[in-house]
Amino acid sequence: MADPKLPPKDPLVRRAGHYLTNALIVGIIKFALLIPFRARLGFVGWVVQYIIGPAAGYRRRAVQNVAMIWPELPEERRNEIVAGCLNNVGRTFIENYSTDDFPARMALNTPQGPGFDALESAAKKGQAVILVTGHFGNYEATRACLVARGYDIGGLYRDMKNPYFNAHYVKTMEAFGGPVFPQGRRGTAGFVRHLKDGGQLVLLFDQHVFGAPKLDFLGKPANTALSAAELALRYDALLIPFYGIRQADGVSFDAVLEAPIPHSDATTMTQALNDSLAARVKAHPEQWFWVHRRWRPNED
Secondary structure (H helix, E strand, C coil): CCCCCCCCCCHHHHHHHHHHHHHHHHHHHHHHCCCCHHHHHHHHHHHHHHHHHHHHCHHHHHHHHHHHHCCCCCHHHHHHHHHHHHHHHHHHHHHHHCCCHHHHHHCCCCCECHHHHHHHHHHHHCCCEEEEECCEECHHHHHHHHHCCCCCEEEEECCCCCHHHHHHHHHHHHHCCCCEEECCHHHHHHHHHHHHCCCEEEEECCCCCCCCCEEEECCEEEECCCHHHHHHHHCCCEEEEEEEEECCCCCCEEEEECCCCCCCCHHHHHHHHHHHHHHHHHHCHHHECCCCCCCCCCCC
16 A cells, blocks of 8 residues: 555656666666576676665565574574575576577476376376476476476466566566466466366465465465465366476576375365475575565564
């Protein structure tokens, strides 16, 4: 809600701000795409870690979140996690704009984990699959790996507030293959059709959702949408947690698909998803997006 003490922002001012922000982002993208892939990732990772992250307040929020979840960690270690988080955000961002280099590299990956066999089996018999992950590592690494093997994996995205940025951001997702659907009535109809036809769909579930049930995540209550589990139950779809885990070189990935979550009820299944992601965050804390306002104890 807007502060009643402040005058509403002029639409022209807001539009100009969006335009200038997008121009800066596009400038960084265009420059980065001119340099070799490994150096490109290092450059944008550095820019987000040392310039954009602190200036935009992302570093401050990440510091607060890490301190809330792991207050017992030494401050030096918490700062390492935050620095790694911001660097991963930058690397992920430019990877997803490297629509030639990145999918070609990820196509060489071999999917790992019991979930891949389950995915293969479901695809052969026309059973829908919902692949669920969080803002961890780079989920597009695993999606690109699977698309290269012939899977028609759709994605669901949330429109960005900046319309200039949103226009080219959506194109990057489409470039990875598989249909992409916007959140909302139009997008929902499309991805439901995709599931009914026995397709595969990627959903990210680790953002705060107002009014959603509070489930445990990393030892704290977090409003968590049940929609992935509800869809799995409604359309008899497999619910498979998956991750694109960045390796120590900062460039390569493990594409991991865990065993499907057994069907029970939506709350139990979603808590299992939270537990799966929490285990990955504990193992690789620098790879999760600590910038989100994931925990809002004073808000429903």
